[in-house]
Amino acid sequence: xxxxxxxxxxxxxxxxxxxxxxxxxxxxxxxxxxxxxxxxxxxxxxxxxxxxxxxxxxxxxxxxxxxxxxxxxxxxxxxxxxxxxxxxxxxxxxxxxxxxxxxxxxxxxxxxxxxxxxxxxxxxxxxxxxxxxxxxxxxxxxxxxxxxxxxxxxxxxxxxxxxxxxxxxxxxxxxxxxxxxxxxxxxxxxxxxxxxxxxxxxxxxxxxxxxxxxxxxxxxxxxxxxxxxxxxxxxxxxxxxxxxxxxxxxxxxxxxxxxxxxxxxxxx
DNA sequence: GTTGCGTCCTGGACGC
DNA sequence: TGCGTCCAGGACGCAA
Numbered sequence: 479x480x481x482x483x484x485x486x487x488x489x490x491x492x493x494x495x496x497x498x499x500x501x502x503x504x505x506x507x508x509x510x511x512x513x514x515x516x517x518x519x520x521x522x523x524x525x526x527x528x529x530x531x532x533x534x535x536x537x538x539x540x541x542x543x544x545x546x547x548x549x550x551x552x553x554x555x556x557x558x559x560x561x562x563x564x565x566x567x568x569x570x571x572x573x574x575x576x577x578x579x580x581x582x583x584x585x586x587x588x589x590x591x592x593x594x595x596x597x598x599x600x601x602x603x604x605x606x607x608x609x610x611x612x613x614x615x616x617x618x619x620x621x622x623x624x625x626x627x628x629x630x631x632x633x634x635x636x637x638x639x640x641x642x643x644x645x646x647x648x649x650x651x652x653x654x655x656x657x658x659x660x661x662x663x664x665x666x667x668x669x670x671x672x673x674x675x676x677x678x679x680x681x682x683x684x685x686x687x688x689x690x691x692x693x694x695x696x697x698x699x700x701x702x703x704x705x706x707x708x709x710x711x712x713x714x715x716x717x718x719x720x721x722x723x724x725x726x727x728x729x730x731x732x733x734x735x736x737x738x739x740x741x742x743x744x745x746x
Numbered sequence: 747g748t749t750g751c752g753t754c755c756t757g758g759a760c761g762c
Numbered sequence: 763t764g765c766g767t768c769c770a771g772g773a774c775g776c777a778a
Binding site: 511552583 | 748749750751752754755756757
Binding site: 479480481531549550551552585587588589602603637639646647734735736 | 769770771772773774
């Protein structure tokens with residue numbers, strides 16, 4: 479399930495692969511989530527950026543600068559070696575030099591859009607997305623204010639993308655474990671918000687350093703698995719002893735999301 | 747405006 | 763071995 483570290487890993491591989499190439503052909507699945515892919519035809523790639531979990535491919539186009547926006551959802555994969563006619567391929571783009579870029583997505587939770595550059599207001603979450611967690615715009619005070627305004631569970635707020643961008647289920651569990659905060663807490667003080675701020679940055683930075691977390695579907699552009707899954711302290715370890723205190727980690731569903739936490743280190 | 751639940755979607759795991 | 767059921771979760775729609 480691609481979160482910020484996985485998407486950033488893909489972005490870093492994709493940028494040199496797509497640089498200055500012109501899209502001359504494309505096709506998409508009938509699912510409306512993907513039908514926008516051909517709107518990139520005619521564009522020359524100017525760069526590959528990322529915002530939260532969204533990949534932003536800049537395009538120099540005759541009708542003005544555009545952006546190809548790709549969200550990988552749960553099982554989305556991008557790759558030059560993805561056969562456009564292969565199973566679960568929802569879209570592909572062909573380049574003037576003859577190569578292709580395929581988008582495969584088994585569960586179809588991803589989505590593709592093409593918009594005028596920088597115009598994200600029609601894209602729901604991306605139009606309201608919060609600060610990049612590894613940038614200076616994400617501060618302990620800003621996180622505290624974002625949490626303080628809300629009465630939802632702290633983990634639900636993190637997953638909402640409006641207080642901080644790019645955090646998904648895995649890294650939310652990991653960051654809350656590191657900060658010692660119960661995932662269902664509805665109030666977080668300034669001190670604990672600062673600890674959570676540091677934890678979010680740390681787990682995401684480590685995730686990027688390790689090339690992302692592969693639990694099942696995630697693969698880089700070159701088809702490799704990430705290495706971060708061996709470093710997880712909390713997510714997916716329910717029933718096992720906490721690495722900090724030895725207490726058995728618990729699992730429950732909060733707001734529809736499977737959640738693992740340590741009842742001793744993360745008291746309610 | 748906020749919160750929380752249901753839905754989409756499919757392969758794998760599991761039980762019988 | 764084969765079948766049915768459950769589970770995973772990001773984003774979005776909708777009701778309260």
